[in-house]
Amino acid sequence: QVQLVQSGSELKKPGASVKVSCKAPGYTYTAMNWVRQAPGQGLEWMGWIDTNTGNPTYTQDFTGRFVFSFDTSVSTAYLQINGLKAEDTAVYYCARDRWDLWGQGTLVTVSS
Amino acid sequence: EIVLTQSPGTLSLSPGERATLSCRASQSVSSRYLAWFQQKLGQTPRLLIYAASNRAPGIPDRFSGSGSGTDFTLTIRRLEPEDFAVYYCQQSGTFGRGTKVEIK
Numbered sequence: 001q002v003q004l005v006q007s008g009s010e011l012k013k014p015g016a017s018v019k020v021s022c023k024a025p026g027y028t029y030t031a032m033n034w035v036r037q038a039p040g041q042g043l044e045w046m047g048w049i050d051t052n053t054g055n056p057t058y059t060q061d062f063t064g065r066f067v068f069s070f071d072t073s074v075s076t077a078y079l080q081i082n083g084l085k086a087e088d089t090a091v092y093y094c095a096r097d098r099w100d101l102w103g104q105g106t107l108v109t110v111s112s
Numbered sequence: 113e114i115v116l117t118q119s120p121g122t123l124s125l126s127p128g129e130r131a132t133l134s135c136r137a138s139q140s141v142s143s144r145y146l147a148w149f150q151q152k153l154g155q156t157p158r159l160l161i162y163a164a165s166n167r168a169p170g171i172p173d174r175f176s177g178s179g180s181g182t183d184f185t186l187t188i189r190r191l192e193p194e195d196f197a198v199y200y201c202q203q204s205g206t207f208g209r210g211t212k213v214e215i216k
Contacts, residue, residue: 033205035157042198043149043157045205059205060113093156099147099202100168102156 003027004094006103012110016084020106022077022094031097032077034068037105038090048097049077084110114138116201116208124216131188133211135201140181145204148177148186152197160199161186188213 007021022032034046047058049068056068067080077094091105115138125131135146143164149157159168161177164184174189188195196215201208 042210043151043200043202043207045202045207048205095157099149099162100159102158105156 003101004096004103006092006094006106009107010109012084012108013112014084014086014110016110017080017082018084018108020079020081020092020094020108022079022103023075024077024096024101025075027096027101029096029098032068032070033095033097033099034066034079035093035095036062036090037093038087041090046079046092051077081108084108086110114141114203114206116203116206118199118201118208118211120211121209122212122214124214125191126216127191127193129191131186131191131195131213133186133188133199133201133213135179135184135186135208137182137184137203141203143180143184146177146179146184147202148175149200149202149207150195150197151200151210152194157200 005023010018012018031048033048036044046062049056049070051070065082069078089110091107093105094103117136119134146164148161150160151157160171160175165177176187178185198210198212200210
């Protein structure tokens with residue numbers, strides 16, 4: 001079930017940054033996961049953020065250019081990708097800690 | 113790092129048939145964190161099974177999960193037309209590469 005609300009599609013040039021938001025109105029959670037799905041490919045877990053402490057954890061392939069954050073004032077999780085590359089073109093999903101609620105996905109396209 | 117190997121890559125079956133999907137972990141894992149997801153084309157993944165054998169709310173009982181240690185199985189008892197999709201197993205966040213169940 002899609003019950004988290006993500007921001008809309010983005011078209012960016014190589015080298016730019018993008019920030020994707022994810023809001024879970026009315027739901028409780030202690031962590032938010034981020035998942036990437038490149039065109040025609042499978043699901044890749046990028047990591048998660050502890051929404052109580054703001055501490056992010058990144059999986060091996062997503063260190064360096066990827067930044068998770070959480071704004072407690074608006075109960076919104078964010079994924080920022082810096083130094084965008086063509087290979088970052090993908091749909092990015094957020095999913096609650098229990099993996100039972102997902103966002104609708106945000107398509108990020110990187111093209112010159 | 114645990115690697116999940118799903119087999120087969122593609123399963124070609126007819127509606128009404130039984131589907132058996134395998135997920136093998138590179139080392140023994142806790143069943144507590146083994147889940148299965150369904151993703152239809154162009155849609156968001158949906159949680160089917162958690163803790164290896166527990167159906168998520170609203171999931172039909174034709175879906176069942178089993179296994180322990182390194183070997184886990186998702187069984188779809190009688191395929192319905194809406195069950196043709198890609199299925200992923202997941203262990204503590206890490207996903208397998210998926211099994212596509214297609215109409216024969």
